[in-house]
Amino acid sequence: MSLDMLRKPNSRKKGLKMLVYGQSGTGKTVLGLSFPKIVAVDSEDGYAWYEGTDRAKNIVGILDTQSFEDLSNLLDDLEDSIDEFDTLIVDSETKIHENIQEALIEVEESRALRKGKDVLDANLSIRSYGKIKQLESRLQNLKVKLASQGINIVSIAQAQDEMKDMGSNKRIKIGEKPNMAKNAQFDYDVVLRLFVKDGKYMGIVEKDRTETYERGAEIENPSYANWAKRLTADDNKGNVIVKDFGKDKEKSKVAYEETVVSEMPFKDQVADYVSKLDGQDKKEAFAKKVKALTGSGSLSTLTEEQQSKVLTYMNDNKLEAA
Secondary structure: OOHHOOOOOOOOOOOOOOEEOOOOOOOOHHHHHHOOOEEEEEEOOOOOOOOOHHOOEEEEEEEOOOOOOHHHHHHHHHHHHOOOOEEEEEEHHHHHHHHHHHHHHHHHHHHHHHHHOOHEEEEEEEEHHHHHHHHHHHHHHHHHHOOOOOOOEEEEEEEEEEEEEEEEEEEEEEEEEEEOOOOOHHOOOEEEEEEEOOOOOEEEEEEEEEOOOOOOEEOOOOOOHHHHHHHOHHHHHHOOOOHHHHHHHHHHHHHHHHHHHHHOOOOHHHHHHOOOOOOOHHHHHHHHHHHHHHOOHHHOOHHHHHHHHHHHHHOOOOOHHH
């Protein structure tokens, strides 16, 4: 790896990525509404009672949906309006997560019907689980990209019991976790679990990269104000560095495909290249080029030197076969 790929650490503007989760009635939505200039994705119709009240004064706009596709399109569109809002709230991530699962189980049921199988026996296949992970990873990367441009991300999730298998068909509750994409909490700067104690809304800090609070700290009525000083500090001003990790996956895919092809026998590499050429005219032009380079029209008779010439040509012109 060239050192030219590295950047120097610097002060720059960045948004806070916060994950808030808890049981019903613990103040999750109220915490989210304390953030500035909000675009909210309301998947539970939970904002209806706040609209038109002082609680909703920071809302710029609301998208009512549980659809992964709607949220994905919104995240793409928001990049063109980056100066019109400061915070994106997804309330709740749980409903989006469930929507993806429900959509894919319906696909599996349709497949079962087409194959004459009992719909009740249809389960999510390994392929579908992979698709769920792919879709949710794309959403997370889009959120990270917005945060790198200075937008606060507040993901709100319902809590679910975390269980431990004790053997002999016995399981015990050992805690709670957010009901959303598996391991998604690692993408966030702050993770708060909300609960009610002695009639007060409380938040326990499970993670805080901003170092505003220590892990395990309990905060009464947590809100944007608890992190406002850190978010407006001098080291969170200036230019932005856009982080588009979604592109990294595409680069990895291309690099992997190139590695696989390069390890194929020569004839298979040529066949792969030709299969990607668009139109018979391009395929005929390639065959003529091979003969011009090698003096032969038969791949099986080419020497290693002649094969090398053909491979070099294919590599230099791989965009033709894209």
